[in-house]
Amino acid sequence: MLPNIPTYLQLQTVRASAALELLSAWDTATELYCPEFNFVTFYLSYTEGAPSGIFEFRLEVSPYTVDLGVGQSWFQQGIIAGGGVVAATDTTSLTQRENMSYGAVGAAIENFVYGPVELRGAVQRLRMPCRETAGGAPLTPGTVHIVATFA
């Protein structure tokens, strides 16, 4: 029984090593429980399926421990572009949903880290869908493996 406290390091598999879907379809992502955790860091591995392979991932989070029967259960991470601030004028900033793209530089497996991402105890579940991008090699998709440490 692992102690589920903020300072406890917990390693979980976000995506078992497997090829991405054909034709740039998003995969069905594993849901991970993360209540009470403050931070998560993702350790990503990508092996291109063909030259110029590129994949995308996105972080989705839920404030609910289980999907709702009615209503929205999953929310994609957002990116914010702050608007210009001018005296005596309201500012309009922009926020939109964000996907992250990684392009392979060679044929061998490539490992990189994403995070730490702040959770601050405000996220009940998360998941990280992935896909080979249309601009990559959608007919010969690469392989992705992701683990995460929670603290």
Place this chain on the structure above:
Amino acid sequence: MPGEPFIPTYLSLQTVRASAALAGAGAWDATPTELYSTTFCFVTFYMSYTRGGAAGAFDFTLEVSPYSVDVAGVEDWFRQGIIAGGAVAAAADTTSLTQRENVSYGATAAPIENYVYGPVELRGTVERLRMPCAETGNVGAPGTVHIVAMFT
């Protein structure tokens, strides 16, 4: 580590790279020192570089591991990523870019030059880290690098 409390608020100074010349021909350090960073929130690197010849420059890269020891059959080390946020336009999803990152430092003169890198956030989510280096400027006369790190 007799008597040393290993807790997030304890200030811990460790040697990341003992002072020594970089490898020849632009090779990366073959066996960078691995440091344990469990439970720490931040790390700040104190870097010293003395060029070996004119136009000396070196690269370093931060690699981290979610495992306290290497695990057979899986990838153990992951390089830091850099993110370039995509343009945000109303009514359209944004695609940002992330790639593995090396960091380059170029000497401005012959004497030793010291600078700081960080603090880098660990937030208790990194078990080990290491920082391999390579001469990139004057690969025929590699410089000397010394790195210590403060964990908090």
